[in-house]
Amino acid sequence: MTQTNDPSNSIQERVNSRIIAVKERDDQRVINVARYLSIGALFFLLLIGLKSHFSEHHFHGNMLFLFAGVVLVNLINYHFQQNKRFYQNAFISMVGVLFLYLTASGGESNTGPLWFYVFPPLGFYILGIKYGLILSIGAIFAVMIIFFFPALPIVSTEYDPDFQIRFIATLSFVTACAYVLDDARRTAKNELIDMATLYEYAARTDELTSLSNRRDMKECLEKEFYRHQRSNSYFSIILMDIDHFKNINDTYGHDAGDAVLKEFSNLLKGLSRKIDVVSRWGGEEFLMLLPDTSLLQALTLAERLRAAVEEHTFTYKFKTIPMTMSAGVCTVSQHEDINKLLKQADINLYEAKTKGRNRIEPAVKSATNPKVLS
Numbered sequence: 001m002t003q004t005n006d007p008s009n010s011i012q013e014r015v016n017s018r019i020i021a022v023k024e025r026d027d028q029r030v031i032n033v034a035r036y037l038s039i040g041a042l043f044f045l046l047l048i049g050l051k052s053h054f055s056e057h058h059f060h061g062n063m064l065f066l067f068a069g070v071v072l073v074n075l076i077n078y079h080f081q082q083n084k085r086f087y088q089n090a091f092i093s094m095v096g097v098l099f100l101y102l103t104a105s106g107g108e109s110n111t112g113p114l115w116f117y118v119f120p121p122l123g124f125y126i127l128g129i130k131y132g133l134i135l136s137i138g139a140i141f142a143v144m145i146i147f148f149f150p151a152l153p154i155v156s157t158e159y160d161p162d163f164q165i166r167f168i169a170t171l172s173f174v175t176a177c178a179y180v181l182d183d184a185r186r187t188a189k190n191e192l193i194d195m196a197t198l199y200e201y202a203a204r205t206d207e208l209t210s211l212s213n214r215r216d217m218k219e220c221l222e223k224e225f226y227r228h229q230r231s232n233s234y235f236s237i238i239l240m241d242i243d244h245f246k247n248i249n250d251t252y253g254h255d256a257g258d259a260v261l262k263e264f265s266n267l268l269k270g271l272s273r274k275i276d277v278v279s280r281w282g283g284e285e286f287l288m289l290l291p292d293t294s295l296l297q298a299l300t301l302a303e304r305l306r307a308a309v310e311e312h313t314f315t316y317k318f319k320t321i322p323m324t325m326s327a328g329v330c331t332v333s334q335h336e337d338i339n340k341l342l343k344q345a346d347i348n349l350y351e352a353k354t355k356g357r358n359r360i361e362p363a364v365k366s367a368t369n370p371k372v373l374s
């Protein structure tokens with residue numbers, strides 16, 4: 001039954017997958033912002049392009065139509081390909097080239113460079129702190145080239161030297177502010193995610209044994225039951241209880257009881273597959289969820305666990321503590337909801353206890369327990 005190549009169902013794995021889902025939602029939010037901006041830019045470019053044509057600035061109008069075309073192609077391409085990275089890079093590159101064109105051409109009444117003020121915050125938001133900074137510094141250098149080399153073929157306007165210096169200074173200041181703000185935002189977000197990861201892990205873990213707690217197990221049971229209803233997959237559960245645990249506490253002390261609970265948990269973990277969920281259901285009661293496991297397979301495992309506990313030497317401060325367990329096993333197929341399944345496991349466990357303990361119900365015959373028959 002113990003296998004190593006199953007997909008892991010550990011608490012850490014489940015917490016990680018939740019965190020990945022949060023990060024994916026955050027990435028999608030960035031894409032959505034870029035898409036809304038693209039749609040806004042598309043209308044804006046078409047409108048200003050038309051206005052330029054009416055004012056007989058045909059070259060400028062055509063250039064704006066060309067940019068609108070690129071925005072549209074990028075949007076359509078994303079719609080069909082869903083390639084987020086390509087969409088983001090194409091979007092920010094297009095914005096950069098558009099702003100450079102507006103700076104080189106002067107735009108409306110030489111106000112073209114002013115658009116560059118939105119570039120650093122947008123770059124940091126979309127590309128992240130590192131590439132946002134590289135791109136913003138690159139933009140400042142490109143603007144300087146346009147300002148200081150008006151004879152270049154792409155440059156069709158000139159700016160007042162006072163404006164040039166003030167513009168470069170203010171754009172650098174905006175870049176520095178955008179960097180600090182975006183860095184603070186990302187740091188705060190990452191700290192929140194780290195905290196959420198810790199709390200999520202703690203909320204699902206039993207402090208003493210580090211197994212799944214009742215809350216986590218209930219969620220796993222619901223997921224597995226949902227999977228069973230959707231795809232007709234099956235699963236089984238084993239409800240275990242340490243026999244006469246009160247006597248262990250009374251004889252060896254509460255600390256010894258705790259140590260035994262930990263050792264018992266490790267034993268269960270060691271004998272389960274990665275895909276199984278082992279939980280401390282409460283006190284000295286443990287529940288194991290076995291996905292894709294028939295009743296017969298679950299009974300075989302339960303019997304193996306029972307025998308392993310009986311054979312294991314539990315010790316505390318050099319004292320040997322004899323210990324056995326009883327278990328109730330059942331499978332999902334005959335039960336229409338989780339509560340009924342758990343109730344049946346509880347009835348089976350109770351039967352195992354009343355029939356003399358150190359046994360499982362329904363009972364099976366095994367090499368270690370040849371006398372027990374169902």
Ligand SMILES: Nc1nc2c(ncn2[C@@H]2O[C@H](COP(=O)(O)OP(=O)(O)OP(=O)(O)O)[C@@H](O)[C@H]2O)c(=O)[nH]1
Pocket residue numbers: 208241242243244245246247249253254255256257258261282283284353357
């Ligand atoms: N040391 C320790 N004891 C615990 C813990 N949680 C529950 N217990 C004890 O477990 C004992 C359970 O006793 P009972 O419910 O009477 O069951 P039992 O003695 O195991 O008897 P059966 O289940 O009928 O075989 C109680 O004495 C609880 O105090 C824990 O975290 N640590």
